[in-house]
Amino acid sequence: MKDLEELLEELLKKDESDSYIEFKTNLEPHLVGEYISALSNSACLKTRDFGYLIFGIEDKSKKIVGTKFDIKNAKIKSENNKNNTESLELYLRRNIEPKISFEFYDLEIEEKKIVILEIASAKGRPTTYKGKGLCRINESKTSLDLLPEKFIKKIYNSETDWSLLTPDKKYSFEDLDEEAVERACKLIISNNSQFEQFKNFPKTLLKKAKILSAEGEIVNATMLLLGKSEFGSDFGEIKIKFPGWRSGVGEVGGAETFxxxxxxxxPKIYLKIRNDKIKTFPDGSLFPNHDVIDKYDKEACLEAINNCIAHNDYFQAKIIAIHQCQNQKLDKIKDEIDYIDFESNGNFYYGKPYDYLDGKGTPKKYRNKFLAEAMKTLKMGVDVSGRGINFIYQKQIDKYFPIPDFISRNEGDYEEIFALRIYGKIIDKKFSEILRNHPSFDISKIILLDKIQKMRGAEVDEDEARKLAKEKLIEGRRPNYILSAKVSEILGQKADYINKKGSSPEEIAQKILKLLKTFPNGCNRRDIDGACYYMISTLKNDKQKDKMIQNILTKLKKSKVIDKIGEKRNAIWILKKE
Incomplete structure (x- = not known):
């Protein structure tokens, strides 16, 4: 059962330009069908599962006024006999084509009746009412025929996997880049030894590995991943803008197209990112034993770039953009911050990003399924099971940085740009201190604290805020919550004790298992030491720390939880498959 109050709260937050949502106090019966067509088609064009018509709320002010609309008793004049009436709902279901799902839900807010009409998005063809397709342009209901042709095509292509289509131009195996093909074949064989028998037959190998179509044809996905650069404009480009650095002639920046x-x-695109080494906790902080790390995690950046490629809507545009920004002012955040926006015109997730943060959420559909599967085969980081979002979030949490944000902006009624923003700088040191001292905090609590450090307290539920205040983590009044100044006081008293005491072997073992789960191809001792050293008592020397970690690894191996490939320091540790 849907949580109708929660759904309504989300819809009320939407911008006026969200053309798949309409608010009305009441509506003449004959207009309901037109809105079903318009909102269904608009939802498809905005890549949403549903459109919504809400009765009982004023459009501009969003004031709750209530409605008299009642679908159970609503009537409309019969087309065959104007003197008779018939059920509006039956009339609508007869005149809406194709037979999409739409449901009416009643609820009461502030003792006033509200009706939510939830309308399924058009799929593969426009939704029509009495043979006419409608949509919304500039907040007005209008004929679908007035839209540019590319948007009409978007509806017809909404159920089509672009990546599996054969390109308009006929390409042969000779049109693939030799270096890329060689690299692909090596990756496929290293990932699955059963393909070893085809190592001298690259075309057969790529077909078996589903980089070519089942018929052995070159498809759009093949060209994106392996095609020669001379054909790039027909398939895709990635434009990266990177910030300047101080030189003899001042601030020098740049841009490049791949x-x-x-x-x-x-991998070459990643190398263009300006990635300074930084201290997570500089001298003078509560944690003098700081770590020196990359400003932007390499694997998180590669995951973001690859997800832009996998999720982009190539029917609409073939350009992906990466903007690295330094010393920028954002919204209400006091200090200047650094971040990278990874942009495409396809959404990065199905549903909500929070659906995937436990690593268990699986998308119901994938825009470019064939491409995503091919990228996974070629170890390009795309996880079709939906764990990529969790991976990027966890990378930021592990170094006590702000949580990534998913941002969208409208560029016209039906042109939308989606961005994944990864931060390269601490916003509020108290947030980082909380994460470092509470490794057991679940992701939902971390997200709430992150919203507060970004001065987005209005997005935090009042009940959740009360819980955080009770734990002395936040203070202030809604929406101007801040992270509590008492955090520093409390942690200042505990920091020295925590560093000296260190974590238990069980906690370190859990950290190792979490690390190996994040990197299914395994980690060496250097990786494991880097992730676990700070957890061990500062009273131990490096030799004692090495021995402690080795004992934990040995115990996990004997328990048949993990396994070791290779010998000594060059060994790779992996999770045992269940």
Whole structure:
């Protein structure tokens, strides 16, 4: 059963430009069908599962006024006999084509009746009412025929996997980049030894590994990943803008464009990111034993770039953008911050990003399923089971940085840009201190604290805020919550004790298992030491720390939870498959 109050609260937060939502106090019966068509088609064009018509709320002010609309008793004049009436709901279901799902839900807010009409998005063809397709342009209901052709095509292509289509131009195996093909074949064989028998037959190998179609044809996905750069404009480009650095002539920045084959080009794109080494907790902080780390995690950035490629809507546009920004002012955040926006015109997730944060959420559908599967085969980081979002979030949490944000902006009624923003700088030191001292905090609590450090307290539920205040983590009044100044006082008293005491072997073992789960291809001792050293008592020397970690690894191996490939320090530790 839907939580109708929660749904309504979400819809009320939406911008006026969200053309798949309409608020009305009441509506003439004959207009309801027109809105079903318009909102269903608009939902498809905005890549949403549903459109919504809400009765009982004023459009501009969003004031709750209530409605008299009652679908159970609503009537409309019969088309065959104007003197007779018939059920409006039956009339609508007869005149809406194709037979999409739409449901009416009643609820009461502030002792006033509200009706939510939830309308399924158009799929593969426009939704029509009495043979006419409608949509919304500039907040007005109008004929679908007035839209540019590319948007009409978007509806017809909404159930089509672009990546599996054969390109308009006929391409042969000779049109693939030799280096990319060689790299792909090596990756496929290293990932699955059963393909070893085809190592001298690259075309057969790529077909078996589903980089070519089942018929052995070159499809759009093949060209994106392996095609020669000379064909790039037909398939895709990635434009990266990076910030300047101080030189003799002042501030020098730059921009560069990369194109196919993305298999070999993506690592080059990452190298263009200005990635300074920074201290997580500089001298003078509560934690003098700081870590020196990259400002932007390499694997998180590669995951973001690859997800832009996998999720982009290539029917609409073939350009992906990466903007690295330094010393920027954002919204109400006091200090200047650094971040990278990874942009595409396809949404990064199905549903809500929070659905995937426990690592268990699985998307119901994937825009470019064939491409995503091919990228997974080629170890390009795309996880079709939905764990990519969890991976990027966890990377930021592990170094006590702000949580990534998913941002969208409208560029016209039906042109939308989606961005994944990864932060490269601490916003509020208290947030980082909380994370470091509460490794057991679940992701939902961390997200709430992150919203507060970004001065987005209005997005935090009042009950949740009360719980955080009770734990002395936040203070202030809604919406101007801040992270509590008492955090520093409390942690200042405990920091020295925590560093000296260290974590238990069980806690370190859990950290190792979490690390190996994040990196299914395994980690070496250097990786494991880097993740666990800070957890061990500062009273122990490096030799004692090494021995403690080795004992934990040995115990986990004997318990048949993990396994070791190779010998000594070069060994790779992996999770045992169940």
């Amino acid at each position: 194109t196919i084959p993305f298999l070999t080009e993506v």
